[in-house]
Amino acid sequence: MNRVAALLLACAAGVAALPAHAQKVIRVWHTETQPNSQEVMRTIGKRFEAKNPGVKVEVEGLAWGDLEGKIMASLAAGAPPELSHGQPITCTALQAKGLLLPLDDVVKALGEANIWDQVKRVCRVGGKQYGLVHAAGTSLLIYRKDLATKAGLKPPKTWADLIANAKALTTSEMAGITIPGDNLFINILLGELLKANGGIFFDKQNRPQLTAKQMIETLEFIRELTRYAPKGWEGHGYLETFTNLYGQKAAMMYQGYGRGAGLIEKSAPAAMANTDHFDVWVKPHGPSGKEPAAQVDEEPWMLFKGAKNTKEAIEFLKFFYQKENYLEYVQTVPIHLFPITKSLRADKDYQATPMIQRWKSWIEVQEGYLNKDQGKPTLVIDWDDMTSKPYLMEVLGSGILRDMVMDVALEGKPAKDAAARAQKRLEELLKSKGYLK
Amino acid sequence: MSQHASARTGWLLVLPALLLLAALTLYPVAYGIWISFFNKHSFFPEQEFIGLANYVAVFGDEQFWHSLELGAIYSVTTIVLQLTLGVGGALLLHEKMPARGLIRAISIFPYVIPTVVAVIVWKWLLNSQFGLVNYALESAGAIDRPISWMGRDWIMVSLILVSVWQFFPFVLLAVLARLQTIPEELYDAAKVDGASALLRFWHVTLPHLASVLFVVLLLRSIWMFTKFDTPWLIIQGGGAEPYIRTLPIYTYQRTFAYYEAGRGSAMAVLMFLMLVAAAALYFHLWRREERL
Numbered sequence: 001m002n003r004v005a006a007l008l009l010a011c012a013a014g015v016a017a018l019p020a021h022a023q024k025v026i027r028v029w030h031t032e033t034q035p036n037s038q039e040v041m042r043t044i045g046k047r048f049e050a051k052n053p054g055v056k057v058e059v060e061g062l063a064w065g066d067l068e069g070k071i072m073a074s075l076a077a078g079a080p081p082e083l084s085h086g087q088p089i090t091c092t093a094l095q096a097k098g099l100l101l102p103l104d105d106v107v108k109a110l111g112e113a114n115i116w117d118q119v120k121r122v123c124r125v126g127g128k129q130y131g132l133v134h135a136a137g138t139s140l141l142i143y144r145k146d147l148a149t150k151a152g153l154k155p156p157k158t159w160a161d162l163i164a165n166a167k168a169l170t171t172s173e174m175a176g177i178t179i180p181g182d183n184l185f186i187n188i189l190l191g192e193l194l195k196a197n198g199g200i201f202f203d204k205q206n207r208p209q210l211t212a213k214q215m216i217e218t219l220e221f222i223r224e225l226t227r228y229a230p231k232g233w234e235g236h237g238y239l240e241t242f243t244n245l246y247g248q249k250a251a252m253m254y255q256g257y258g259r260g261a262g263l264i265e266k267s268a269p270a271a272m273a274n275t276d277h278f279d280v281w282v283k284p285h286g287p288s289g290k291e292p293a294a295q296v297d298e299e300p301w302m303l304f305k306g307a308k309n310t311k312e313a314i315e316f317l318k319f320f321y322q323k324e325n326y327l328e329y330v331q332t333v334p335i336h337l338f339p340i341t342k343s344l345r346a347d348k349d350y351q352a353t354p355m356i357q358r359w360k361s362w363i364e365v366q367e368g369y370l371n372k373d374q375g376k377p378t379l380v381i382d383w384d385d386m387t388s389k390p391y392l393m394e395v396l397g398s399g400i401l402r403d404m405v406m407d408v409a410l411e412g413k414p415a416k417d418a419a420a421r422a423q424k425r426l427e428e429l430l431k432s433k434g435y436l437k
Numbered sequence: 438m439s440q441h442a443s444a445r446t447g448w449l450l451v452l453p454a455l456l457l458l459a460a461l462t463l464y465p466v467a468y469g470i471w472i473s474f475f476n477k478h479s480f481f482p483e484q485e486f487i488g489l490a491n492y493v494a495v496f497g498d499e500q501f502w503h504s505l506e507l508g509a510i511y512s513v514t515t516i517v518l519q520l521t522l523g524v525g526g527a528l529l530l531h532e533k534m535p536a537r538g539l540i541r542a543i544s545i546f547p548y549v550i551p552t553v554v555a556v557i558v559w560k561w562l563l564n565s566q567f568g569l570v571n572y573a574l575e576s577a578g579a580i581d582r583p584i585s586w587m588g589r590d591w592i593m594v595s596l597i598l599v600s601v602w603q604f605f606p607f608v609l610l611a612v613l614a615r616l617q618t619i620p621e622e623l624y625d626a627a628k629v630d631g632a633s634a635l636l637r638f639w640h641v642t643l644p645h646l647a648s649v650l651f652v653v654l655l656l657r658s659i660w661m662f663t664k665f666d667t668p669w670l671i672i673q674g675g676g677a678e679p680y681i682r683t684l685p686i687y688t689y690q691r692t693f694a695y696y697e698a699g700r701g702s703a704m705a706v707l708m709f710l711m712l713v714a715a716a717a718l719y720f721h722l723w724r725r726e727e728r729l
Binding site for chain 2: 072073076183230231232235243244397399402403410425429432
């Protein structure tokens with residue numbers, strides 16, 4: 001009888017123990033969908049599991065277009081993942097609704113002084129870090145150095161210089177410049193151009209400023225610039241735009257990223273896959289602006305309050321940023337995934353990465369933007385916008401700004417009329433959400 | 438068993454299906470109508486009753502009317518082309534020819550492959566830089582530089598092309614099935630009377646196809662007017678979206694990009710009412726035609 005009781009007790013204990021193991025699941029959503037990045041993320045997850053018995057890391061790579069909707073749906077269902085990448089403006093919007101937990105423990109583990117100041121400004125509210133960037137990369141003005149040298153062109157300091165360069169590089173076979181036409185990239189473009197022209201999107205009372213002089217100048221500049229873009233540029237996504245560059249159909253790309261260096265090495269003729277042919281210029285400023293501006297692609301990790309295993313998720317993030325793991329991660333896309341820690345940036349192993357050696361100028365321009373605080377997240381003009389304008393996510397999603405740009409660049413509408421129309425639509429949007437009276 | 442008991446058994450037997458229908462169809466529709474009276478965030482539990490304000494806003498929204506116009510262009514064009522190709526193809530495949538069975542099987546292929554696959558393949562074919570379509574047109578001397586099929590001037594054409602390719606087999610299949618039931622004697626009699634091929638089609642084939650064309654036209658109109666997946670997939674990863682922003686796309690954007698569930702629901706309700714009104718008018722005209 002005693003034996004039977006002992007057996008039953010053992011079985012019960014075993015059954016009770018099983019769910020305990022299965023319950024410690026850390027769900028991680030990220031947006032680095034390149035196969036090698038996905039592989040490294042999975043490997044880091046496995047390493048963490050090996051060091052933390054009873055914890056399972058479920059890593060999922062998501063396409064950009066799917067991410068926001070999936071995060072929102074998971075929050076609405078009350079089942080968010082433990083960790084996810086997100087746009088900086090998504091991070092602040094979710095933080096404002098009290099849906100995120102701070103990542104200060106991770107910051108402490110990394111050493112606060114060891115993290116770039118620019119990175120710490122992303123999703124930092126009330127002295128707490130609610131989003132911690134996984135890696136940063138800025139937008140780049142990529143140009144055909146061989147052609148520019150041959151034409152005797154100088155780096156453009158102003159928008160007028162850039163247009164002159166685009167005109168000089170335009171031939172019957174090649175467009176002078178190209179930009180992607182989809183909603184996200186047009187929003188990114190408009191944000192950084194407006195900043196480079198000294199403008200703002202919204203005033204302190206949240207009233208849109210689309211009819212201001214700086215915006216009108218920006219729209220007129222886009223109209224002028226796109227005269228030298230390939231016909232149908234508005235239908236090109238990022239990859240197709242980049243294909244135009246390395247496929248020798250366009251001589252410059254305004255909205256490029258360091259990730260493209262990999263594309264060039266993979267797809268351009270071998271003799272051309274170098275900085276003698278594809279180099280970067282610092283972006284010019286507009287007539288009402290004083291300094292260049294770039295967009296920073298720096299999705300922060302977010303830790304969701306409603307998730308089950310938040311403590312384990314914090315430990316996982318600390319583990320992710322440890323040198324062995326983090327170096328391997330940033331090396332998957334070395335020219336785009338700029339490390340957030342100064343220690344890794346200065347590290348010999350990082351410096352020795354072959355691709356970083358080959359595309360040094362691309363890294364240096366990005367570092368310049370970050371050090372001079374000339375890089376901001378999408379639609380963010382001042383860092384204060386991150387917290388004082390929690391509606392930027394809706395503005396981006398609405399496509400109102402893209403419609404305005406298309407009205408000017410494609411439909412030939414006067415910039416003032418297009419801006420007035422967009423102003424009205426944005427005001428209506430903000431009023432319906434209670435941000436504007 | 439009495440008639441009363443029999444009826445009760447019948448109701449009990451269909452009850453599970455009725456409950457399922459209520460839960461999966463009636464409840465979502467009723468809930469959609471209900472939240473169209475609220476200013477409601479799509480994901481967060483923030484809502485405020487605003488009566489008919491969403492409907493007033495929709496009617497005053499120029500984007501709504503523009504989307505309605507684009508949707509009408511898209512659905513009317515695709516339906517006309519689907520019917521033309523579908524009926525033409527069915528008449529052709531009704532004739533005796535070598536490998537007819539194989540050709541019939543291949544002809545329904547576009548309809549059976551998933552939309553996502555069809556759109557990815559077409560986007561690849563229509564790619565402005567390395568797409569096969571531009572290559573073929575350039576090789577044939579039809580164009581001197583690549584067409585940007587996803588740009589402003591061509592994206593609606595591309596969408597119509599992909600949609601017609603994908604959905605005309607539905608018409609073909611329905612019409613072909615009906616053609617096979619028309620007695621051969623009718624054609625023989627018409628031939629004896631000296632009717633030409635065109636007259637035989639007009640006086641024999643078409644009247645027999647009328648009922649199936651009625652159903653096909655009704656179904657395809659509803660499906661094309663509410664078509665979401667094909668245009669949505671076309672604009673993923675590049676594509677001049679404002680030029681194919683049909684009503685379902687704009688409704689989705691209002692709901693999941695503006696995060697306005699109430700406004701999005703109001704638009705969906707209006708779309709539903711438009712379809713009901715169009716179907717009612719269509720039925721009315723059909724009955725009148727039948728009486729004549």
